Amino acid sequence: MTEPENLNFDEIVSAFYQPLYRFGYSLAKNEHEAGDLAQQTFFVYAEKGDSLRDKSKVKSWLFTTLYREFLKRRRKDSRMDHYEPEMLETVGGSVEPHIRRSMDANLAVEALAEVDAVYRQPLALFYMQDLSYKEIAETLDVPIGTIMSRLSRGKAQLRDIFKRKETETT
Amino acid sequence: MKREEAKQLLELCRPGYHGQTGQHGHHGHRGHEEDRQDPALAEAFALLDTDAELNAWFEAQQAIDSRISECLHAIEVPADLEASILADMRLPKAHRTQSESAPIPFATETDRSAETNESGERLPNSRPWWQSPWIGLAALFLIAAVVLNLPRSDPSASSGDQEATSGQLSQLSQLGQPPGAALADRTAQPAQTVMAGLPPVLKFLSGQIDRLQPEHFNKRDDRAENLQAFLVSTQAPSPRAIPDCLGKMATIGCITFEFEGSQLSMICFKNGEIYHLVTANKSTYPDGLPTQPQIFECLNKSFKIWVDGEQVKILAVTGAKENIPEFI
Numbered sequence: 001m002t003e004p005e006n007l008n009f010d011e012i013v014s015a016f017y018q019p020l021y022r023f024g025y026s027l028a029k030n031e032h033e034a035g036d037l038a039q040q041t042f043f044v045y046a047e048k049g050d051s052l053r054d055k056s057k058v059k060s061w062l063f064t065t066l067y068r069e070f071l072k073r074r075r076k077d078s079r080m081d082h083y084e085p086e087m088l089e090t091v092g093g094s095v096e097p098h099i100r101r102s103m104d105a106n107l108a109v110e111a112l113a114e115v116d117a118v119y120r121q122p123l124a125l126f127y128m129q130d131l132s133y134k135e136i137a138e139t140l141d142v143p144i145g146t147i148m149s150r151l152s153r154g155k156a157q158l159r160d161i162f163k164r165k166e167t168e169t170t
Numbered sequence: 171m172k173r174e175e176a177k178q179l180l181e182l183c184r185p186g187y188h189g190q191t192g193q194h195g196h197h198g199h200r201g202h203e204e205d206r207q208d209p210a211l212a213e214a215f216a217l218l219d220t221d222a223e224l225n226a227w228f229e230a231q232q233a234i235d236s237r238i239s240e241c242l243h244a245i246e247v248p249a250d251l252e253a254s255i256l257a258d259m260r261l262p263k264a265h266r267t268q269s270e271s272a273p274i275p276f277a278t279e280t281d282r283s284a285e286t287n288e289s290g291e292r293l294p295n296s297r298p299w300w301q302s303p304w305i306g307l308a309a310l311f312l313i314a315a316v317v318l319n320l321p322r323s324d325p326s327a328s329s330g331d332q333e334a335t336s337g338q339l340s341q342l343s344q345l346g347q348p349p350g351a352a353l354a355d356r357t358a359q360p361a362q363t364v365m366a367g368l369p370p371v372l373k374f375l376s377g378q379i380d381r382l383q384p385e386h387f388n389k390r391d392d393r394a395e396n397l398q399a400f401l402v403s404t405q406a407p408s409p410r411a412i413p414d415c416l417g418k419m420a421t422i423g424c425i426t427f428e429f430e431g432s433q434l435s436m437i438c439f440k441n442g443e444i445y446h447l448v449t450a451n452k453s454t455y456p457d458g459l460p461t462q463p464q465i466f467e468c469l470n471k472s473f474k475i476w477v478d479g480e481q482v483k484i485l486a487v488t489g490a491k492e493n494i495p496e497f498i
Binding site for chain 1: 178181182184185186231234235237238239240241242243244245246247248251252254255256258259
């Protein structure tokens with residue numbers, strides 16, 4: 001794959017719209033909002049991507065933009081004047097029962113929703129495998145050591161929940 | 171290295187690593203490959219060869235992690251999402267469906283606060299644009315048409331030397347327009363969005379001409395030389411030379427405008443059609459100077475713009491560019 005710094009706008013959209021949508025979905029649990037978040041992310045990039053001096057960071061830039069956009073919306077929705085990121089992480093949508101997606105995806109998103117909020121976003125980014133640990137830390141604006149410890153504890157939770165849900169499903 | 175210590179390190183491995191075989195998961199991510207190459211993990215990986223219990227534990231962890239990863243990748247992405255994003259981005263900025271701004275990652279705090287302040291609220295129940303792109307596009311063009319026809323600020327009428335007479339107003343009637351009617355031909359073709367690349371000054375003039383009424387003129391006279399002298403007396407840009415074909419036409423009046431700190435003057439000629447000759451000083455002209463005459467079409471008007479000595483001149487006519495006389 002061509003390195004991100006050598007991609008034009010269309011190629012950047014093509015390369016990253018799917019992982020961004022999935023990350024948006026894992027946050028919002030709502031396909032409408034996930035599409036909206038992905039769209040908004042590229043809109044911001046088209047408007048302000050020039051401010052990104054290191055084009056090799058375009059991927060983390062896009063994920064960060066989407067995540068901040070999600071937090072901003074949740075902050076507005078919940079009318080929080082003084083927000084703490086971890087408080088916002090607890091605010092999520094409810095999984096739409098009617099949406100068209102596979103049982104597998106539903107299983108993973110529901111399992112993620114049951115994990116302690118503070119672990120949720122690092123886990124989503126970890127299991128989607130689009131970002132390195134360093135990029136996950138940049139995206140969530142958390143020190144990499146904190147990310148590692150959250151992942152370690154979060155993975156244990158998620159595995160247990162996932163296995164339980166998978167057994168229930170089958 | 172003890173088993174528990176190795177477990178802690180192996181816990182860092184991303185899904186898709188299958189021990190000594192080096193096989194990768196099907197998502198094609200290189201993270202597990204990077205993990206395998208990580209010197210900090212090398213000793214832990216080496217222990218997998220000799221510790222069967224550790225190896226079984228690691229395989230089980232990798233299996234569940236790979237399964238979770240597969241499930242997250244099964245989230246279905248709308249088939250039309252990419253095309254819709256690209257289509258929306260190709261619209262002029264003002265027509266895009268997204269208008270909210272988000273904080274800029276990796277930006278300075280100053281940048282961030284500036285971004286936050288300019289963001290607007292999205293309607294909470296608005297339907298996402300990509301659910302119905304055609305409806306969204308239709309609405310955008312409708313909004314664009316309304317915005318482009320909104321009244322703008324009144325043209326300058328400060329000179330106070332308005333000499334409109336009933337006789338001169340009747341000249342407008344002879345052109346098929348009643349006194350008080352806009353000079354521009356509003357019955358012409360419906361608005362077409364051909365705004366891409368249009369210099370801002372032409373957009374400005376297009377709006378001013380659309381709203382031009384006889385009473386807006388700073389001076390009304392049917393002789394171009396009188397209007398030129400009037401403009402000189404008010405220190406407004408006055409065309410030093412009138413193009414030959416226009417020189418044979420009667421004039422209606424003149425008006426001045428301010429645009430981005432630059433003063434523009436406009437003399438209107440009539441000859442069955444109405445022609446607007448705009449003059450600006452080259453030194454204060456707000457847009458890039460054309461190296462050769464250029465023609466633009468905007469909505470129901472066409473513009474020809476050229477440099478004449480120390481002045482920039484713009485000729486505006488109603489309709490297509492074919493209506494511009496060949497006198498330059």
